[in-house]
Amino acid sequence: MPQRSRGKIWTLVVLLLLLAVVGPISYLGWRQWVPGVKSLAAPTRFLGQKTTLTLKLEARRGNIARVELRVVQGGTSISVATQEGAFGRRVEIPVTIESAARGLREGAATLEVWARDDFWRPLRIDDRAIASYPVTVDLTPPKIELLAATQYLSPGGSGLVAFRVTGASRSTVTAGKLALPSFAWGPAEQGVRVALIALPWDFTPGAPLTITGEDEAGNTASRGIPASFKPRRFPKDTIEIKDGFLQVKVPELLPQHPADKPLVEGFLVINRELRRQAEEEKRRLAASTADKPLWEGAFVQPRNTKVFANFAETRAYVYGGRQIDTQVHFGFDLASTKQSPVPAANKGTVVFAGPLTIYGNTAIVDHGLGLQTLYAHLSSLGVKVGDAVEKGGELGRTGTTGLAIGDHLHFEVLVNGVSVTPLEWWDAKWIRDHISQPLKAAGLAEVGGATARDDAPARAATAKPARRLGR
């Protein structure tokens, strides 16, 4: 063998030997030095009596195998939660910490996240703190004091509750499943809040009315509102749908309805889907309410109007001798002469002015604290969103737009987007006893001129509908 070839072989052998040694060493070194688990976000700023937080973690290699949370307070480290398992590579792990049970004290602390992956390394690395965050331990729940509330409530009716809440960042009033917003009353530091209560027409008497307060640490407190429920009966009626009505209304309200499909199918879309859309819009508009009462005294019913349909009337729709639908009518139908002026029932701000599905041309006036009035089927609108209106100020003229047969005004009172009977708000005495009185009992200023003005009895009649006017 020539000298040069032998040299080459030796070089190759040395290289191979080097590779055989260096390769595994650098590979092992790489495995050893792959970074561990990373915390992607601060899980919380507060620890309450019981706090559920979400750990957002990522393993650079392998899967997350174990997590532990420790709270360091005054030099002591307390393990508050541990979880083991094959969690995956990038995960969100919910963890519940019971601070009081673990012996945490109120005040500042450090929350340490400890975590380990299952990636094999030559030298095992024990769990280590991968991140630490400053937190405040708060074990004191908010305090709720009931100041006053409307004593008698009925399904489809309204009421008021006044309460004081301390140490809460959020407070809600619930009626059954319905959440009602509350509004600060007077100086913020006093913590006094007022909420209008609305009971839907199908509210189950006896379902709980509750005030709940929650602080930033998630501590909650709740209190029941004592109330007596008076039952209320609602009328039922049958509406016959005629072809002439469908020929006018289906193209008006559902122009996209195919010409080769029966009109009655279009009517059902209008009566169900468009009605539902209008309900959603009412709920949405409830958010644009003033945080103080704008109304003064009793609400007014347009003069010389006759009632043709009542609040929460359940209507069976009949077509060709067959019942095709059932819906609930949420307002009062008031009629006088054609295109008569529509007065604002009370002082407020216009929050909606335009077409609203089955309601046709509609105005919605906000009176504050979630109280609003709705005026539908108008032939013309004389106001726009943002306009301030006085009690009795003209909003537009009555008409037949939307799902209406004859010229009339469809009038609704809404509390947080929930339709309630206008009879209560048309009645000065009812307002005095059920809204002003609890405010007075709570030591709060009364609403506008609620006691002195408009003491005339309600003008609303509850006569049986004389003539069908649609919606």
Ligand SMILES: [Zn+2]
């Ligand atoms: Zn109506």
